[in-house]
Each structure stands twice: as structure tokens, then as C-alpha cells.
Amino acid sequence: MAKKLLITYALWAMGGPLGLHHIYLGRDSHALLWILTFGGFGIGWAREFFRIPSYVSEANHEAERAQVRHPRATPPPPVGLIRFAGQICVGIYFGSVALISLSSLSFFYFLVLPLSVGAGVHLVSSVGQQTSDLQKTLITCIITSSIFYGSNLSPLPISIAASVTAAQHNTFKPLRPEPLGGGFYEESWRKMLEIILNEYSKKEMEALKILSLPEEASLEEVTRSYRELAKVWHPDHNPKRQAEAQQMFIQIQEAYEILLDRHKTRRKK
Template sequence: MGKSITVAYALWAAGGPFGLHHLYLGRDSHALLWMLTLGGFGLGWVREVIRIPAYVSEANQDADKERKRPHVTVPPPVGPVRFAGQVCVGIYFGTVALIGLNSLSFFYLIVLPLCVGAGVHLVSSVGQQTSDLQKTLTACLITSPIFYGSTLSPLPISLAASVTAAQHRRFKPSRTPESTQQLGGYYEEAWRKMLEILLKEYTVREKEALQILSLKEEATLEEITRSYRELVKTWHPDHNPSKDAEAMFVKIHEAYEVLFQRHRPLRYK
């Protein structure tokens, strides 16, 4: 059964900022974006008053025509509105993370860039387009250390991610019966890639931490703590006049935090 323009407009008016009309039209990414930003900060919701007929037309495309449509290899054109939306939502997600999650370990190295990247990718996946999630997140992870500790870091991270997403933009697969069966696993695959990147980054930091504390991979919590205390006594700036003492002291503390996260009791996690 085809989608109705009247129903779409009614849902847009009744709950548009929460994406009800997008849920009705099967635009899941757009609906999620609207739920998280209250209709694109209100501006996107107002703009859609002239876009709904096109959305309904897309939702009502005949499956047979979609099946016969040749595979499109040319990337979609770069849209300034989409690009601006990617930057703004990336900054928004990053700012929310700065407010609520900045106490987490490796916030500026992992948590913040992943939050910004998720916002950028969500906008890049609206409608018939999408982008390469892994490359977008990688751009965020590479850019974040450059602006480590800065409250303005969501801006450059979001810009880098938006440029990367624009460079790797592509059309989504046609919604044929065959491709529709794969849509359920799309978000699962996206989250899997995000978790893989997170796990890889954490594993690298664990290896670096073991080297700093001069420990083997199978070191116990007691051995980690003993090595940490001995090195702290050696490199504490109050007792070590070396100019490198303070930097080494910070590295030792960060290494201990990395390894402690792996061994701490479950009730503290």
C-alpha cells in the first residue's frame, strides 16, 4: 500500500521534531537524527514542509522499477545543506559528550572522536545517500589527538569527518526485496565496525602501557600495582630533578589507568 502525503503531513505537524513522518515513510536514519536533534534544531523540520512530497514519492517507488534500475557507480552530488548538517550535528554530538562524558578514560582520544563521527555519519546516511563509516571514524581518531584537551576540538574533528564523509559518499542500495533483507543488518554492521575500531585502539594502548611499566601481557593486578608504585617513586617530579620526570610521571599514571581498567572488579565497572 502506498504512502499518503496527507498522513505524512499530519505526522509532520503532530510530531515532526521527533521524526514521526520519517518513521512512517521508512526513513529510519532521518527519524533517528530528528529524535536526537529535535527536528534538526527546528530548522530542518520547518524546511521539510516543501520536501515531504519528494519523500513520499521516494517511499512509493515501485519495487520492480527499482529492481531493473542499473547499479549506480557515480557518487551523488555534494549538497551544501547536507555538509553543513554533518558539521553541525558532529559538533552537537561532541559538545554533548564534553558535557556528560568527559570524565571517562581516554575521552579525548576515543570517546569524543567516536561521538563526533557518529553524528557526522548519521547525517551522511539520511535519505538515499550514505558514506564509509570506518573512514569517517578513522578521520576523527586521527584528528582528535591534535586538539587534545581543547573544548573547541569538536569543530575541527567534525570538519575532518565531514570532508571524509563527503569524499566517500555513495548511493544506498536499491530497496528491492533482495536488498531489503540486508537492511536489518546495516546498523548492526555499522556498530560492529565502530566497536572494532574502539577495541583496536584500546589494545594498542594496552601494549604501550605494558611497555611503560615493564610488564608482560599476563601481569596480574598486584604486579601492575607494584611496578606502578616503584616507578612513581623514581619519576615523581618532587624527587627527580630530570627535565623529563614530569612527562614520564604522567605516562606512568596513564599506563596504570589503562591496565587497571582491564583488571578492576566487576562491581566497579
């Protein structure tokens, strides 16, 4: 069914900051972005007054192309300055919110912060007909976060690096046979969840390896191994190789915290 310009403007006026007009037009990622940032902090919502006609036209043409199943044109679309700046701003915003509310988690800088920033950057890169490579964007975030580990300013460089990566892998979304089709949106977030679980699983396996423990080690075994290794690698006990001991001691502490969190989670379940 063709989308109506008048209906779109009405939805924009009544619930634009919540993305109602984007939901109507089938712009899933744009709608979610507006919900999480309240209409792009109000600025994006106001700017859309002049862009709504092109959104409606785009939605109707998209439906027509999907019905005849024409392949998407190449080469990949250019990344505009506003989109790129939006990726950086929303990435910083998501990262700052995570920094304020979740920084106490032991694996915060390894997973929570980079994945939060990556989610914001990917959400903006997926607005409209464009998208990017989610996995490469998240990997860039994780690598950059490890470089700026512990810094309260790290959301900025992580967001910039992720935005550059997203721009390098910018492409068109696949055509969808249904106007609203949430398939792409669902697939993107399902893939993100898989990446999060896989990365956390890797951290657990590394932690078990550092503490020389089997996969199903009990909390008592984890604690015992941690205390023994902490004594062996304490910097005060290794005056001749303090740098190596300090590094190992930190790794042992981080491994213990990761495994401790795993057991706490299992107990809650």
C-alpha cells in the first residue's frame, strides 16, 4: 500500500520524536534511533520537516522495486557528512550512558563499552536504505577500547574509529518484499547478540586458561586457583621481573572477576 504524505506529516507532528512516522514508512532503524535519542535530540526531528516528502517517495519506490525483485544498484552509496557526524555523536552518547551506568562491571572496557558504542554507530549507519558491516564495526570498537582501556574519554576515539569502519563498509540494504519488513532489523540485532555472546564466551575461556582450570570449575576451585597464582605472581614476590609479574597479576585478577561474574549469573538463574 502506498504511503501518504499527509499521514506521514501527521505522525511526525504527533509523535515524531518517538519515530511514529518512521514506523509507518518502514524505516525500522530510524524509528529505533529516534526512540533512543528522542528524535535525534530534537534537532533531527525538526530537520525532517523538509525531508519527509523524500522519505515517502523513497518508501513507495522501495515497495515497487521489492515487488519486481530488481537487484540493488551498485556501487555502494556515499556516506554523507551529516550521517558520519551522527554516527560519532550517537556512538559517544551510547558510550557515555554505558560509562555512567555500567562502568562497575569487571568486563566493562572489554565488552560493554565497545558494544554500546558500536550499537550506536551501527544504528545510525543503518538509517534509511543504507547499512554497514556490523561485525567489522564491533571488532573495531573492541580493539580501540583495549587501546584506550580505563579512560573516561574512550567513547570518543572508539566512536570515531567505528564510524570510519562503518563508512568504509557502507552498502545498500537488501530489498524487502514487505513494506514494513522488520527482518533486516531483527537480523542485525540477532547478529549483534551472537557476537556479544561469542566474545564473552572467549573471555571466559581465556580466564579459565589463565587460572589453569577446567571449563566446569566450581567457585571454590576458581577462588583457590586465584589465591595461589596471586601469591606466585605478586610483584612484591618477584623483584627481579616486576614488569612481567605486574602484567600477570592484573591478568589473574581480571580472569578471577570474569569467572566470579559467571558464577553469580548462574546462581541468579
